[in-house]
Amino acid sequence: MRFILALLAALALSPLVFAQTAARPGAANAETATPARDLSGVWLGAGGNPFNLPRDAAPMQPWAKQKFDSEKNGHGPNVVVDFASNTDPFIKSCDPLGVPRVLLANHPFKIVPAGGEMIVLYERSHDFREIYMDGREHPKDLDSSWWGHSIGKWDGDTLVIDTVGLNDKTWLDYQGLPHSDALHVVERYRRMDHDTLQLELTIDDPKAYTKSWGTTKTYKLKSWDIGEDVCVAANEKNFEQGIVKPASSPPTK
Amino acid sequence: MKAKPVVLLALLVGLLVISVPLFAHHGGVAYDTGRRITLKGTISNFEWTNPHSQVHLDVTDDKGNVAHWNFETQPPSILIHAGWHRDSLKPGDQVTLVATPAKNGSTIGLLSKVVLADGQELTPTEK
Numbered sequence: 001m002r003f004i005l006a007l008l009a010a011l012a013l014s015p016l017v018f019a020q021t022a023a024r025p026g027a028a029n030a031e032t033a034t035p036a037r038d039l040s041g042v043w044l045g046a047g048g049n050p051f052n053l054p055r056d057a058a059p060m061q062p063w064a065k066q067k068f069d070s071e072k073n074g075h076g077p078n079v080v081v082d083f084a085s086n087t088d089p090f091i092k093s094c095d096p097l098g099v100p101r102v103l104l105a106n107h108p109f110k111i112v113p114a115g116g117e118m119i120v121l122y123e124r125s126h127d128f129r130e131i132y133m134d135g136r137e138h139p140k141d142l143d144s145s146w147w148g149h150s151i152g153k154w155d156g157d158t159l160v161i162d163t164v165g166l167n168d169k170t171w172l173d174y175q176g177l178p179h180s181d182a183l184h185v186v187e188r189y190r191r192m193d194h195d196t197l198q199l200e201l202t203i204d205d206p207k208a209y210t211k212s213w214g215t216t217k218t219y220k221l222k223s224w225d226i227g228e229d230v231c232v233a234a235n236e237k238n239f240e241q242g243i244v245k246p247a248s249s250p251p252t253k
Numbered sequence: 254m255k256a257k258p259v260v261l262l263a264l265l266v267g268l269l270v271i272s273v274p275l276f277a278h279h280g281g282v283a284y285d286t287g288r289r290i291t292l293k294g295t296i297s298n299f300e301w302t303n304p305h306s307q308v309h310l311d312v313t314d315d316k317g318n319v320a321h322w323n324f325e326t327q328p329p330s331i332l333i334h335a336g337w338h339r340d341s342l343k344p345g346d347q348v349t350l351v352a353t354p355a356k357n358g359s360t361i362g363l364l365s366k367v368v369l370a371d372g373q374e375l376t377p378t379e380k
Contacts, residue, residue, distance in 0.1 A: 074279050080282075105278070123330055227330035229303055232303060235303045235304060239305055239325075242307050243323060244283070246355070247284075247359055248283060251357040
């Protein structure tokens with residue numbers, strides 16, 4: 001009887017023993033443990049390519065609604081195939097995706113901790129962001145730019161990136177959600193497990209939306225190098241000639 | 254008649270499966286997502302490039318007429334994670350190609366799968 005009780009106790013305790021072993025740095029199975037405050041590596045959006053933010057998450061200001069309703073592209077309510085009538089600045093002129101649209105691309109990005117900052121390298125367009133982690137504030141008099149000014153800090157095990165100073169030339173996503181130069185983006189990244197990174201995204205732009213809103217997105221760790229997926233006018237032209245024009249001409253039958 | 258709901262379900266699942274790879278950044282609206290075509294032909298060119306690689310295929314019919322087809326697929330940065338290489342397709346290669354055709358009846362399509370002469374299958378999705 002005593003032997004059976006001892007065996008049951010050993011079995012009941014065994015998950016705790018295993019958990020301690022799994023969390024020990026340097027252990028054989030350490031690569032499955034979740035590193036705290038370490039987001040370094042190559043990450044790819046999971047579950048297909050959402051591309052778009054929720055369209056009805058917050059009412060748009062009248063000018064923003066009017067602008068959105070006038071946009072034409074391959075992913076929004078006004079669908080077009082041909083490039084000539086496409087209003088997407090990325091398709092039309094290879095404009096930078098900026099923040100937050102780059103976070104929705106179906107290409108990986110690489111997070112590189114670098115002393116007092118964190119560098120994020122994006123395969124899409126071969127762009128990068130610098131996230132200042134040294135405690136500085138946003139500059140008082142910022143020129144607006146494609147990528148804005150980003151500062152980051154840890155809130156427990158969550159990395160919080162705060163970005164302002166963005167110009168109003170980009171779209172928020174692939175369907176053409178608009179924004180103004182008052183756009184304030186907050187990204188909260190938390191490593192759910194070794195291979196999973198979750199983003200809680202908050203869009204705050206009172207000039208364009210009646211309230212702040214957001215969404216969540218999940219990324220998976222990849223053992224890849226990031227490649228070069230640049231937008232080049234000559235390549236876009238070649239794609240337009242080879243595929244888009246013949247596929248968007250009037251039906252042949 | 255009893256099989257009808259099953260058939261409908263199979264068609265629905267098929268449509269969902271087909272629609273996933275269409276979500277490229279230019280959008281897949283040019284393509285007839287409910288259809289798939291299978292063509293046998295000869296590779297005339299393979300453009301390993303951004304923003305989308307292109308597979309050119311010459312298809313000869315029973316009367317000897319040659320139709321030149323062009324298929325859109327993913328750029329190199331994505332295809333390398335699906336097991337492709339810049340030399341995966343070479344002019345002169347005899348292949349069988351599965352694609353979603355353009356709605357307008359042109360000889361354009363969105364590539365689903367290429368089967369090489371040795372039976373090797375290439376798809377544009379991550380392996």
